Amino acid sequence: MEDIVFHPIGIIHSEYKHTKDTPIQPASGMGTSGSVEILPEYVDGLQDIGGFSHLILIYHFNRSPGYKLKVKPFLDKNLHGVFSTRTPFRPNPIGLSVVKLNSRNKNILEIENIDILDGTPLFDIKPFIPDFDAVENVKIGRVTKSRDKISNTLNDGRFESESKIINQK
Amino acid sequence: MEDIVFHPIGIIHSEYKHTKDTPIQPASGMGTSGSVEILPEYVDGLQDIGGFSHLILIYHFNRSPGYKLKVKPFLDKNLHGVFSTRTPFRPNPIGLSVVKLNSRNKNILEIENIDILDGTPLFDIKPFIPDFDAVENVKIGRVTKSRDKISNTLNDGRFESESKIINQK
Numbered sequence A, B: 001m002e003d004i005v006f007h008p009i010g011i012i013h014s015e016y017k018h019t020k021d022t023p024i025q026p027a028s029g030m031g032t033s034g035s036v037e038i039l040p041e042y043v044d045g046l047q048d049i050g051g052f053s054h055l056i057l058i059y060h061f062n063r064s065p066g067y068k069l070k071v072k073p074f075l076d077k078n079l080h081g082v083f084s085t086r087t088p089f090r091p092n093p094i095g096l097s098v099v100k101l102n103s104r105n106k107n108i109l110e111i112e113n114i115d116i117l118d119g120t121p122l123f124d125i126k127p128f129i130p131d132f133d134a135v136e137n138v139k140i141g142r143v144t145k146s147r148d149k150i151s152n153t154l155n156d157g158r159f160e161s162e163s164k165i166i167n168q169k
Helices: A040-046 A141-152 A158-168 B040-046 B141-152 B158-168
Strands: A004-006 A010-013 A033-038 A054-060 A094-105 A108-112 A120-127 B004-006 B010-013 B033-038 B054-060 B094-105 B108-112 B120-127
Touching: A033 A040, A033 A120, A054 A108, A054 B094, A094 B054, A094 B120, A120 B094, B033 B040, B033 B120, B054 B108
Parallel strands: none
Antiparallel strands: A004 B004, A010 A033, A010 A120, A033 A108, A054 A094, A054 A120, A094 A108, B010 B033, B010 B120, B033 B108, B054 B094, B054 B120, B094 B108
């Protein structure tokens, strides 16, 4: 199958300059604010986005140095397949976060509840529509046990340790 | 900003051979089944995925011929910015669907509730975790009016007409 080339449409700004201390997911980053800066040539694509309260951001984990197929996710001591985790070290380092949209001013979107590193390249924005994106009666396998810890957990430095391991390979 | 190259990790199989008659979103494709075939070199990355009932698939809208910044989405007669719609004709044609995982057999995932064309290249699989991915008190702007039509709407041929228009550009 062919490789596919994507080009950033903008950049995500946040208060998180380093992977350490970044919330592990938007749920852990409740209340933290940031912004999305869309490149001027795409600004017309934002028309009517202000009607939506939540957006799905699809972005590049551009500080991911590579991947392993088995990883130790946050809140867990065991190895699991990369596709059953949300680690940024993935075969295709594509990130996905649901964030709250507070306001739009021209090519700038003010957002909230973010878990994304400052300077992250953005590929796409989609409106969050519960009928499409929220499902019910969900089972979450290995995460079940640690669920109550998600909302107040920050990165514990494991990305940095993992980076070193991957870079040593 | 730099272009980024992604490579498919697998392929999505479904009963939808043409864009026409494909459900416009998983919610419209309730009950329709298909499968995800992961390339053999990534199969170890699927460990423990069977514990999750729902997966987020991130894939390539590989039959999207291009994009326009203003589009007429399904269930709507007016033009809207591409980033306030879920059209496959996007600056970076990245698709996202939440699907139900029924079973796994080696490198094959049997899935349900799909709205994806047969033969679609897959970039990533993430476990759907409500604490991360489902939000509450959501406003859905222009979609509010047509919400009750989502669950029983198929593609009306608009992608095909749009393809022709884009190809003529």
